[in-house]
Amino acid sequence: MSLEQELRAEFGEAVLEGTPGEYLTDFSRLPGSADAVVLPSTAEGATAVLAWCYERDVPVTPRGGGTGVAGGASPAGGVVLALDRLDRVRSFEPELWRIHVEAGVTTGRLQELVRGSGLMFAPDPGAPEQSQIGGNVATNAGGPHAFKYGVVGDWVTGLEAAIPPGELVSVGGAIRKDVAGYDLKRLLVGSEGTLGIITAVWLKLLPAPEVVLPVAIFHSGRREGCAALVNVISSGIVPAALEVLDAETLACGSGSFPGGMPEDARFLLLAEADGSRDEAERVAAELVEVAGAGAVAIQAPRDREGITALWRWRSGLAFAAIARRGGVVAEDIVVPVERVEEAMEETIAIGLRHDLVALAFGHAGDGNLHSSFLVDPQNVDELVRAEAAVEDLFELAVRLGGSVSGEHGLGLLKRGQLARQWGPRALELHGEIKRLFDPKNLLNPGKKLAGPLAPGEQPPLATRS
Ligand SMILES: Cc1cc2nc3c(=O)[nH]c(=O)nc-3n(C[C@H](O)[C@H](O)[C@H](O)COP(=O)(O)OP(=O)(O)OC[C@H]3O[C@@H](n4cnc5c(N)ncnc54)[C@H](O)[C@@H]3O)c2cc1C
Numbered sequence: 001m002s003l004e005q006e007l008r009a010e011f012g013e014a015v016l017e018g019t020p021g022e023y024l025t026d027f028s029r030l031p032g033s034a035d036a037v038v039l040p041s042t043a044e045g046a047t048a049v050l051a052w053c054y055e056r057d058v059p060v061t062p063r064g065g066g067t068g069v070a071g072g073a074s075p076a077g078g079v080v081l082a083l084d085r086l087d088r089v090r091s092f093e094p095e096l097w098r099i100h101v102e103a104g105v106t107t108g109r110l111q112e113l114v115r116g117s118g119l120m121f122a123p124d125p126g127a128p129e130q131s132q133i134g135g136n137v138a139t140n141a142g143g144p145h146a147f148k149y150g151v152v153g154d155w156v157t158g159l160e161a162a163i164p165p166g167e168l169v170s171v172g173g174a175i176r177k178d179v180a181g182y183d184l185k186r187l188l189v190g191s192e193g194t195l196g197i198i199t200a201v202w203l204k205l206l207p208a209p210e211v212v213l214p215v216a217i218f219h220s221g222r223r224e225g226c227a228a229l230v231n232v233i234s235s236g237i238v239p240a241a242l243e244v245l246d247a248e249t250l251a252c253g254s255g256s257f258p259g260g261m262p263e264d265a266r267f268l269l270l271a272e273a274d275g276s277r278d279e280a281e282r283v284a285a286e287l288v289e290v291a292g293a294g295a296v297a298i299q300a301p302r303d304r305e306g307i308t309a310l311w312r313w314r315s316g317l318a319f320a321a322i323a324r325r326g327g328v329v330a331e332d333i334v335v336p337v338e339r340v341e342e343a344m345e346e347t348i349a350i351g352l353r354h355d356l357v358a359l360a361f362g363h364a365g366d367g368n369l370h371s372s373f374l375v376d377p378q379n380v381d382e383l384v385r386a387e388a389a390v391e392d393l394f395e396l397a398v399r400l401g402g403s404v405s406g407e408h409g410l411g412l413l414k415r416g417q418l419a420r421q422w423g424p425r426a427l428e429l430h431g432e433i434k435r436l437f438d439p440k441n442l443l444n445p446g447k448k449l450a451g452p453l454a455p456g457e458q459p460p461l462a463t464r465s
Helices: 003-014 043-055 107-115 133-139 184-188 222-235 247-256 277-291 304-325 337-353 380-399 424-437
Strands: 036-038 060-063 079-082 089-093 098-102 156-163 167-172 197-204 211-219 241-245 267-275 297-299 327-331 358-363 368-375
Touching (some): 043 079, 089 107, 156 184, 167 184, 211 277, 222 337, 247 304, 304 368, 337 358, 337 368, 368 380
Parallel strands (some): 036 079, 060 079
Antiparallel strands (some): 089 098, 156 167, 211 297, 241 267
16 A cells, blocks of 8 residues: 555545645745645644654655745655645634634735734735745744844744644743743744644734835945945834845846836835834835935835835845746845845855856845845756855855845755854754654754755755745
8 A cells, every 4th residue: 555545544535646746846946755745624633644654754744835945845755744724713812912823824814814903913924825824933934024023933922733753732822921931932933844843823913004105215326225224224213124126136127117117226225114104104204314315216105006016016026036037046145234235245246256147135124135146947057056156155144144044944955054154062952952853853854954964965956936
């Protein structure tokens, strides 16, 4: 009997017929393989599947919406445990600003639901129609509004997870503070499916701001734009989002910029003010004053269509960059905010060194850049050069006092890269925590690996798009 048949005998229709391709990769497009895909409908069901697999030494890859870009949900044999059917809202108490949801609820559905009660789930990672809250927690996802509101993990007050060898564990809950034990909840946040399968989370919510007012400030170059960025931070203004886009990124999106891209624009500082109308207007005016000196153009739409169009354009930029050559090898380095200019400049220099077009944009208020190299995904030589460029990028991030990943995690593509920035004892502790949760190394094996790769071992080539 095949593994799929054995699982079906035990778990019935939770086991899919065959292994549909969409469950075998993520946005990295790294092709994986699996012996079976299981979609349990309850937390207890997910725990039972984990217990069954653990007893038989079968690897398990937890899977959310598959929007990750680090190959974290790309399986290497065994069982894909997809959370799609754990999609219930267990409780929603708008008057208490909290919600308890199962892991498979999509980010977009959660956002829409709470918005209907005048609330917001503050983090806003991209691809919300497809990504799931469990995946957002498992990657501790960020997004543009992390600058003011923090990352997903900052909003998790409790978490339920299936832990090897097959037990359902709950930590925290509908409480806003809890220092009674070690913060196990935080360990699972960002663990990329390597410590447990998140089945449900309790989240804090906030009253939604009355208005959001974007301000797009175009500068003539990187130096001017980054000076404006640092000015905003040191002035004490607190925008909800503070994004930057360099000249090459603007070139990718110039054709679709609402109302046309201003001439001479070579850098964009895209900020957003939010709050009550008075507060948002005040912050927007301060942004213009502090970051607008010497700008080549400033656009601050006030109508709903204009605001939506501007953010839609920003969300589509990653795809506009892909469209240039068919693929992009992008990484999500993070550096101290005052080193953003240097990181952007060196990204371009790295591209030139490896004969690749490079661009840099991202959540610069948090020092988090999507440094990207445009590639033809069919051109192996280009992919090899892009991997070499990415190595230089990681070296750069660490040299500037930053990290190899601000948002997307290590997954499969960045396995071993943590060894660049942590000392031996810290790496050892990382490994010991993994062994404590998963002594047989069956939960998403090979992902989020901290220590250096074995000699000759290479992460696979991938476009991350
Ligand atoms: C267009 C686009 C824009 C994006 N923008 C952002 C952004 O602004 N900020 C950002 O941080 N990321 C961004 N991402 C990356 C991605 O959306 C996030 O990492 C997202 O949180 C992944 O969620 P998912 O449900 O798709 O997870 P998946 O891709 O399915 O999985 C990601 C990892 O989490 C693990 N996992 C998933 N669900 C669970 C679970 N229930 N329990 C345990 N482990 C689990 C998987 O094993 C894998 O290692 C973007 C991606 C795309 C394609």
